[in-house]
Amino acid sequence: MQYDWNDPLPFGKYKGMLISEIASFNPKYLAWAVNNLSKFDLTPNARKLGQRELNKHREQSMQRQNGWAWGFGKAVKSAASAWSARLIHLEHEARNRAANRKPATRDQS
Structure with missing residues (x-):
């Protein structure tokens, strides 16, 4: 029917x-x-x-x-992307500092 x-x-x-x-x-x-x-x-x-x-x-x-139902999809994606980029930048800085450190020499007196 x-x-x-x-x-x-x-x-x-x-x-x-x-x-x-x-x-x-x-x-x-x-x-x-x-x-x-x-x-x-x-x-x-x-x-x-x-x-x-x-x-x-x-x-x-x-x-x-995509987060659009609450009206913040773009903002959240943008903030997450910026946060991720900042973390990557900080990680690179930390690695560069570690690589540029001279190994400590011990005094052999």
Whole structure:
């Protein structure tokens, strides 16, 4: 049977909820149901809207992974890069100082 965007889901953990509500927070569940349940299908319009929700969730997930969801992704990456460069610089300075030190000579009197 084909279900439309505003139809309630007749089974499963979201039974009674509208397809549109489920798509707003768990579009993967609907994709799974369409692909795995022979008696469940969405109308072409509901598929289109569901795909839009799935794409939106994927984009939000990518943004969260990059730190953009909190608005500080660029700043964090920039600070981490600067910090890393500073650590490398300090390490090089320490190695140069160690290499330029003359070995201590012992007085053999």
